[in-house]
Amino acid sequence: MIVTGREVINMSISLGLEDVFIKYTSLTSIDGEKGELRYRGYDIKDLVEHCSFEEVAYLMFYGELPKRDELEHFKSNVMKNYKIPENVKNIIKNMPRDGDALAIMEAAFAALSTEEYTWEKERDREKAAEIMGRALGIVSAVFRYRDGREIKDPENKGYAEAFLNACFDSGIDEDKIKAMNAALILYIDHEVPASTTAALVASSTLSDMYSCVTAAIAALKGPLHGGAAEAAYKQFLAIKSPENVDSWFNENILNNKKRLMGFGHRVYKTYDPRMLIFKELARKNAKTDEQKKILELAERLEALGVKNFGQKKIFPNTDYYSGIVFNEIGFPLYMFTTLFALSRVVGWVAHISEYVESEERLIRPRAIYIGPEKRDVVPIDKR
Numbered sequence: 001m002i003v004t005g006r007e008v009i010n011m012s013i014s015l016g017l018e019d020v021f022i023k024y025t026s027l028t029s030i031d032g033e034k035g036e037l038r039y040r041g042y043d044i045k046d047l048v049e050h051c052s053f054e055e056v057a058y059l060m061f062y063g064e065l066p067k068r069d070e071l072e073h074f075k076s077n078v079m080k081n082y083k084i085p086e087n088v089k090n091i092i093k094n095m096p097r098d099g100d101a102l103a104i105m106e107a108a109f110a111a112l113s114t115e116e117y118t119w120e121k122e123r124d125r126e127k128a129a130e131i132m133g134r135a136l137g138i139v140s141a142v143f144r145y146r147d148g149r150e151i152k153d154p155e156n157k158g159y160a161e162a163f164l165n166a167c168f169d170s171g172i173d174e175d176k177i178k179a180m181n182a183a184l185i186l187y188i189d190h191e192v193p194a195s196t197t198a199a200l201v202a203s204s205t206l207s208d209m210y211s212c213v214t215a216a217i218a219a220l221k222g223p224l225h226g227g228a229a230e231a232a233y234k235q236f237l238a239i240k241s242p243e244n245v246d247s248w249f250n251e252n253i254l255n256n257k258k259r260l261m262g263f264g265h266r267v268y269k270t271y272d273p274r275m276l277i278f279k280e281l282a283r284k285n286a287k288t289d290e291q292k293k294i295l296e297l298a299e300r301l302e303a304l305g306v307k308n309f310g311q312k313k314i315f316p317n318t319d320y321y322s323g324i325v326f327n328e329i330g331f332p333l334y335m336f337t338t339l340f341a342l343s344r345v346v347g348w349v350a351h352i353s354e355y356v357e358s359e360e361r362l363i364r365p366r367a368i369y370i371g372p373e374k375r376d377v378v379p380i381d382k383r
């Protein structure tokens, strides 16, 4: 029962769609109480330890981990799409150089949505490999453009290595490739967060795949969702040094009631399991004094956050340490959300394919009207 101020309405509303189930899925399961996350039944820790990003992407698209020949075939389909068309490069190069990196990625994806698309299982899988390849070409191009360098066509290598080599001219080693591969797996999918829901809404109208991904990118951008890694890292930079953590927390979080970014989650009521893996990666890859200082500061802030908010079931989420890992690999703050999107493209495409292929329905919820009663228009001179 809902009281709108005017009347009592006998229907239910879920603000923020909390606990509303909008689809069946065989892709990802989350136990928010226990802090467990599985892709098609496999624990994410297991996948990070044993698999490449392409293997896990194949798992998401096809339902099983690939055999060696299946993987090679899939990889070559992804690789042949690393190089992006000239018109897409030009769109990137025509965006403001200091513009938001994710917005530039979004424009590049929108530019790829001009072709008509008919959904069909075989074609959807080919398109999925194409989109994964294109995402690598686009995100590396966005980074190089934003960084003031010439766009470089990616080499035909495994995804994490090809991506880092396309982004950087030197300094890439095995540790960085492993960290990138792990980050890509950790971000692949997360059931139906805001961005995936946006993609699903678009797909439910039978729009094309690139447009659905563009819708998802738009929803990922904000600091309550994909933008949180950048927001969390900005906090670390504002705090400057581990000694300042307590006073910063008291002033900003306790006194000024700001949200602690990188904390809290709609589904997890305990530690996000991805965050625990990102924290290990951040520890392993902290090499310089500056990186070690940021990590120490973040750990102190995490402890204070858990001490103050743990009883409200607010714990660090995946975006708390991921920015530190991205920075240790060599990426600046402005790329963090784009790196999230690079991986999540897989989850978006897997979810929209699952939705359309199971002939689900148009997503069209209702709103409860609480505005004025019927009234007559007063002509403009008499208002």
Ligand SMILES: CC(=O)SCCNC(=O)CCNC(=O)[C@H](O)C(C)(C)COP(=O)(O)OP(=O)(O)OC[C@H]1O[C@@H](n2cnc3c(N)ncnc32)[C@H](O)[C@@H]1OP(=O)(O)O
Pocket: 016, 193, 223, 224, 225, 226, 228, 258, 259, 260, 261, 262, 263, 264, 265, 266, 309, 312, 314, 317, 318, 319
């Ligand atoms: C990859 C991802 O997208 S993970 C999420 C990334 N986002 C962030 O890290 C941003 C910070 N976190 C948040 O803003 C929220 O926790 C969200 C948006 C992630 C989830 O929000 P919701 O489920 O809608 O929770 P809601 O906003 O209703 O908050 C519930 C209560 O917890 C509090 N709360 C939630 N998150 C935080 C936080 N990070 N810091 C302080 N308090 C918080 C709210 O103030 C509210 O308190 P109240 O009941 O006393 O008013």
Ligand SMILES: O=C([O-])CC(=O)C(=O)O
Pocket: 189, 190, 192, 193, 194, 225, 266, 267, 317, 318
């Ligand atoms: O599930 C959510 O709401 C947000 C999240 O953690 C993700 O998309 O990875």
